[in-house]
Amino acid sequence: MTTTTTDAQLSFRRPSGVRTVKNGLATVYVSIATLLAVIPLVWVLYTVITKGLQLILSSNWWLQSQRGITPRRDGGGAYHAIVGTVEMALICAAIAVPLGIMGAILLIEYAKGTKVARAVSFMVDILSGIPSIVAALFIYALFITIFGFGRSAIAVSCALVLLMLPVVLRSTEEMLKLVPQELREASYALGVPKWKTILRIVIPTAFGGIMTGVMLGLARVMGETAPLLILVSYAVGINFSPTSDTMGALPTMINAGRDQPPQMPGYERVWAAALTLIIIVMLLNLLARGIARASKLKEK
Numbered sequence: 001m002t003t004t005t006t007d008a009q010l011s012f013r014r015p016s017g018v019r020t021v022k023n024g025l026a027t028v029y030v031s032i033a034t035l036l037a038v039i040p041l042v043w044v045l046y047t048v049i050t051k052g053l054q055l056i057l058s059s060n061w062w063l064q065s066q067r068g069i070t071p072r073r074d075g076g077g078a079y080h081a082i083v084g085t086v087e088m089a090l091i092c093a094a095i096a097v098p099l100g101i102m103g104a105i106l107l108i109e110y111a112k113g114t115k116v117a118r119a120v121s122f123m124v125d126i127l128s129g130i131p132s133i134v135a136a137l138f139i140y141a142l143f144i145t146i147f148g149f150g151r152s153a154i155a156v157s158c159a160l161v162l163l164m165l166p167v168v169l170r171s172t173e174e175m176l177k178l179v180p181q182e183l184r185e186a187s188y189a190l191g192v193p194k195w196k197t198i199l200r201i202v203i204p205t206a207f208g209g210i211m212t213g214v215m216l217g218l219a220r221v222m223g224e225t226a227p228l229l230i231l232v233s234y235a236v237g238i239n240f241s242p243t244s245d246t247m248g249a250l251p252t253m254i255n256a257g258r259d260q261p262p263q264m265p266g267y268e269r270v271w272a273a274a275l276t277l278i279i280i281v282m283l284l285n286l287l288a289r290g291i292a293r294a295s296k297l298k299e300k
Contacts, residue, residue, distance in 0.1 A: 048278060052271035056279075061272060065248070066236040071257065071266030078273050080238045080248035084153065085280070088249065089222050091157035091242060092164055097214055099161075100168030101203075107169075108176040109198055128166035133226035135162040140230055151232050153242040159227035164217040171213025175206035208292040215288030219281040225251040250277040 055061050061077040069076035103120065111117040139159040143149045179202050187197040203210070228234070228249050234256055235246035253273045260266040 045278075048271060048275045051268065052273070052275035055268055055272035056275055061276075065238045066253070066269075067238075069236070071260050071264050074265045076269070078250065078253060078269075078276055080235065081250045081253040081273060082276065082280075083238060083240065084235075084248040085222055085250045085277070087240070087242060088153050088157045088160065088247070089218055091154060092160040092221055093214065093218055095157070096161045096164040096168055096217065100165050100213075100217075101172050101210065103165075103169045104172035104176055105198060107173055109194070109202070124166050124169055127162060128170070130162065131226075132159070132163055132224045133230070135159045136227040136230040138162070139227070144231075151245045153232055153244065153247040155231040156227045156247070157242070159231060160221040160224060163224065164221045167217035167220055168213055171216065172206070172210050175209030175213070176202060178209070179205045208294070211291040212288040215284045215291070219284045222281060222284075223251060223277055225255055228252045229255065250274075250280075 058077075060075065061079075062082070063079055064075070064077035065080035066076045066078075067080075103124075107117045107120060111120075136156075136159045139155055139162075143155050143158065144151060149155065183201050183205065184197055187201050188194070192200075228247075228251055232249075233246045234252040235244075235248045237248070239247055250273050254270050254277075257266045257270040257273075260270060
């Protein structure tokens with residue numbers, strides 16, 4: 001008798017009445033919201049792929065620049081723009097990644113709960129909401145107007161640092177929070193100094209998540225256009241010098257040809273440049289996922 005009563009109490013019945021209606025409506029609303037979010041994404045990807053795929057399948061697209069190529073002339077490639085985009089992104093990462101990681105370590109490991117940590121977190125929140133054009137204007141006013149430096153790819157990278165730094169710092173901060181406190185305490189119990197615990201225990205444990213944040217930060221800044229328009233001139237030829245006042249980049253290559261009519265060869269090159277930028281960003285995201293997965297497998 002007791003067993004039968006217990007089974008009856010533990011039986012799970014499908015909700016009925018008002019609960020069923022609410023559950024059905026919620027499911028419908030979520031499905032519609034997901035569909036509305038996916039449709040523009042698929043539409044954009046389909047448009048870019050169909051209009052730009054033909055050019056990027058050519059080896060010339062990856063090996064040649066636009067030097068000597070006019071909007072009415074076929075040929076040329078995006079090698080100069082790819083080199084410029086990657087070069088400025090690497091300079092930006094070389095500055096933003098150490099600052100972001102060290103800032104996160106300060107907030108979590110040394111100044112947690114203090115006034116300094118709250119002030120830094122507040123400033124990072126403000127910095128994460130600054131538009132890219134404001135960051136570019138700040139660098140222009142500081143480096144060019146006040147210090148007298150010229151326009152250059154390095155100035156663009158400095159503006160991109162202001163956009164990438166909050167992403168890296170916040171992602172690193174969240175990853176460090178996920179590291180179990182027991183690991184730190186076990187290391188301290190063995191007499192390991194705090195700085196060595198952070199370097200040998202905490203950071204390797206959170207390495208996968210930190211690298212994911214770095215890659216996402218790079219993907220976020222590589223498509224920015226405003227700093228490029230303000231701080232450097234667009235070059236149609238290959239240029240490896242970051243101190244030059246001209247540098248090719250995929251966003252400015254798109255901007256330079258955006259007013260081309262559809263019947264011109266330059267119109268197709270704009271779509272191919274957009275598809276190239278999407279591919280680079282996608283590869284960065286896949287690399288971030290791969291690093292995170294490899295880190296998890298290593299932990300297991």
